[in-house]
Amino acid sequence: MKYTIEEAKLLKKEQLAKGIFRFTVFSPAVASVAKAGQFANISVAGKILRRPISICELDPQFGRIRFVFEVRGDGTAILSQAVEGDIIDLIAPLGHGFDLGDPSLQAVFVGGGIGVPPLLEAAKSYGRNASVYLGFRSEEAMILVRDFAVRGAAVRIATDDGSLGYHGFVTDLLKEKLQNDHVDIIYACGPRPMLKLIAAMAREQGVACQVSLEERMGCGIGACLVCACPILKDGVPTYRHVCKEGPVFNAEEVVWDA
Amino acid sequence: MPDLKINFCGIEFKNPVFTASGTYGFGREFNALYPISLLGGISCKGTTLAPREGNPPPRIAETPSGILNSVGLQNPGVEHFINEDLPWLLEQKTGIIVNIAGSTVEEYCEMAERLSETAVDIIELNISCPNVKHGGAAFGTSCASVTEITGEVKKHCTKPLMVKLSPNVTSIADIAKSAEAAGADALSLINTIMAMRIDIETRRPILKNNKGGLSGPAVLPVAIRMVNEVANAVNLPIMGMGGISDWRDALEMLLAGASAVQVGTILFNDPLAPIKIIDGLNRYLKSHGIARVSELTGAVQLW
Secondary structure: OOOEEEEEEEEEEEEEEOOEEEEEEEOHHHHOOOOOOOEEEEOOOOOOOOEEEEEEEEEHHHOEEEEEEEOOOHHHHHHOOOOOOOEEEEEEEEOEOOOOOOOOOOEEEEEEHHHOHHHHHHHHOOHHHEEEEEEEOOHHHOOOHHHHHOOOOEEEEEEOOOOOOEEOOHHHHHHHHHHHOOOOEEEEEOOHHHHHHHHHHHHHHOOEEEEEOOOOOOOOOOOOOOOEEEEEEOOEEEEEEOOOOOEEEEHHHEOOOO | OOEOOEEEOOEEEOOOEEEOOOOOOOOHHHHOOOOHHHOOEEEOOOEOOOOEOOOOOOOEEEEOOEEEEOOOOOEOOHHHHHHHHHHHHHHOOOEEEEEEOOOOHHHHHHHHHHHHOOOOOEEEEEOOOOOOOOOHHHHOOOHHHHHHHHHHHHHOOOOOEEEEOOOOOOOHHHHHHHHHHOOOOEEEEOOOEEEEOEEOOOOEEOOOOOEEEEEOHHHHHHHHHHHHHHHHHOOOOEEEEOOOOOHHHHHHHHHHOOOEEEEOOHHHHOOOHHHHHHHHHHHHHHHOOOOEHHHHOOOOOOO
């Protein structure tokens, strides 16, 4: 357990799409030990509960980390009002992130909406061997496409309304990929129905798959046992905790119809 | 230097600040942030005879100045606690309260007997958990059942027995008197207040268990009132809890009649809260020329 409480200065705030913000913060203690897929639990003025927000990018050399979050309720709305220079009080890095394989493996990343940011750091590690499929409601909701492409990954977009890229579900793109090419591992984050479908496709093709899950959280460090999700342990559904044993789980072990 | 030490049930603790059951696990996760030896002690996660999986999620909902929870006593069972968690806890040199819960009187007795053989400091009888179907608060909401369970467990318990009271009763002072008469060595209060929230879009309760327990700053005034009523009704040491967020709240709790405090929900916001409370109490004693923290217990002067 290597997490710390850090008062991180907000270096740069950008709005990537309507209601979606990117914060770059100076957080050297976190940046030096964090791994792709982990998260930070961020304090929000006037709220008891911190907001768990996944780490999007890590820059240990300059002690910086990046988060991308969507305004979903009061807490994230308050957070989105922070200005450059403000202090962001965070506990991080938390949870079990993505297990990254050898960079020579053929890795596929599938993200839906605000499930896209947690995949970026992991995708970077595979360079040109990463195939990235990102699904959004529409072109206006699109985020981080160039950020994925800059490391050489092949990026394809799907939109629900057909305003950009493939008109339909991002899982259709994955299906096509699995039919045509060899894939060693799939990493996915997004709405639960999407993840469930991806898990089924991965299983059918015998491809390893890791998914990042969400649940309402309390302490964020594994003490309060609030963020339970049923995970198979020796074939038996057992409550594990998204904050400590997750957020990334082996898709085969997730009980999808709980 | 003011003296923060307290004597609670004949046991000396280095200060009156404890962490509340269910918010702190068995201390490991917080010990990664600061040494838990700084605390007066911890009240461990509610423990049952057999391991429990707890309730289905969602188990938490945010409320104005508080939270609802319905974890349902997920825990690895008392033997696991004794074998895996207790040895580590003993090395940390902090006070150890074990919170026990059961669905029958016999289960409570068996756990009390088993834990009496160990080096824990205090056994906290949890007869106020609102989130389990059998047992839990059912034992804690009538004077007759409080008398029965306290008396029975006391026969099997050689450790100080602290009965944790539910606020979901008509007269908490009457319940407290029953616990005292049946042999309780101390009382802790309050557990969470039964509550509910509904998602207006899905028209479903936010918690999968429908109802849960309210805690956090919202409940502090209720807790202060109840601790004061109980302090005036019994002659037992009280560990006060319910919404304490900072040293001022803790001080209020002591003045109301508590000898020690437990800090819970605020930990989710600020894991360092108990340490800041200890510092704040120290500064208050110093600036007010008070020699011992124990002088504050029950020092409120009612109108």
